[in-house]
Amino acid sequence: MSVVIPCYNYGRFLRQCVNSVLYDQPGIEVEVIIVDDKSTDDSLTTAREIELKHANVKVIANDVNLGHIKTYNRGLDAATSPYVLLISADDLVTPGALTRAAELLEAEPSVGMVYGRSIDFHKDLPPCRTEQSSWIVWRGADWLRHRCQSGYNVIASPEVVMRTAVLRATGGYRSDLPHAGDFEMWLRTSAVSDVGFLVGVDQAFHRGHDRNMNRTMFKSGSEKGRLIDLKQRWQSFEVVFDGVGRGLAEGALLHKIARETMARQALEHINYAYARGFRDFPMEDFETFAKEVDPMVEQTRLGRRVARRKRLGMVSLPLHPLWALPAAHWRLKELLRRWRRAKIGV
Template identity: 40%
Template structure:
């Protein structure tokens, strides 16, 4: 990985932003305004409404009437989010592409900061950075980049396989149009991890860049996007994450040096994440019967995808906690101590992510 000093944007690139929308008409004006107000780039916006039952199409058409840079496609029948993404991305012609959900926002100077890195480094196919969460009003954004990080694609892919985590929130991604065209969009086989697979595949074709020290986007946290319970959500996420790795190595293995070793590293990493979630749940107290069933499936997933995990310290810890819970006994370590430890670990993980741009659990199986 190279960490270099940012360079100013020396051209005015064209950026096409696709805004898929389903029932988010009330969020559309703020989303589109965050795009149209971007400095230093020429933007166009394509809103693709997937047959929303609310007034999303009406709002989208009004926004298009108010600004010629906005276009609208309205589906008569709901086609699902993956088909909506791909249709929008195939219909725009900017030098760089962004997919931004209608409930999210771009931060000020986001596109100028990202395209500056892409313009100065033609080998980079995808740029990401830091996305801040918000509920009502987004906090002030950091807009002056501290540095750029650039990984050769194989190095970044290796790190993601080892950590088995997705360091990208999605709203902040800017991709070179040529890279997206080569990848042919999102994979409908992975409705919840298609973005992760796309990032992995991008790393097999190009270098990966990150803008450090700035906020590139805002992810809106609200009831409509918090629809999965914690442990079922983790099970679904890790199952699809493993599937994403399998598709990558099965179908793009000829683009991946040391594919066999990286596949094993990815399996090990996903198994570790599954056991970490299961252990932490018991450390917090007594799971309900329903939660315990899901946690058991996480442990089974770990063993299925990486059989040696059955004899690891993490698995032994999980089995011990299950045995104690079956006898009505709580965690060996007081919950208050566990909470303090978890906060410390989360803080270290957070600091590492902010510094390196790569997420993932601390430690290894």
């Protein structure tokens, strides 16, 4: 299995990441490809030291900083094994993760990618589940339909192992989707192959820290970040259904579902902001996006509700008493979405 590790100024995390894929992966021959994107810390020095110690580790050093997308693709282009994992240098895989993924891919030739649950952590590694009980194989179009209906990504990224032949057939990461490149990749893969989910097992550790790209580049957690996320997810759907998804028998219907979902999500953010009295929320930007995606969104039930709330305005209460129930409903939907992701992968 090829493991591609892009690295930019993550030298302090690199050894732990590499060790997670080299050890405790029984039955797997691993090819590790570290791609240093002209780091300004000790990343390249650390990578070279690891390369000298392990014959199956190769280091590629960018002459100039290419950015994460081109760095990803450079590493993936160098992969030579039938299966490939792309994992950031600040993340890790769990013991046996590569073994479990390879077993599913060997048993299910129709599957183009396999994933399990990813655990978020900050400092010490939390306990993880490594005893696999079963797996689910989703028909690609069915998995894609779930994504169109929810609009959300259910994969953090380090928990995905892809079939290299499928990756080669569909292409690498897109430079015009710097925030949602992973999401678009999963959508694209599901349009041409089935998707495997490892049930009841943790496949990766996703590290949270102050220098995460989502925080520094894409303003994760802020209103601006939420709008960037909405726009990039919608662009991902557009790209897929204008490309490989066009050949699906139900492609036009799925595209329509995705359009309605993404417009609705933008209005739900506005709705929730009114319910919580968030006066500084950029309502106009979210509403403009919703109308651009689906010009008919104003005629929907949610569209009419948002228009009504705009007329009534906000009150200076933490939660408007008339809108407490819709806000609670919105929160319940979020909890249900997370539960489905953990249990069945969608």
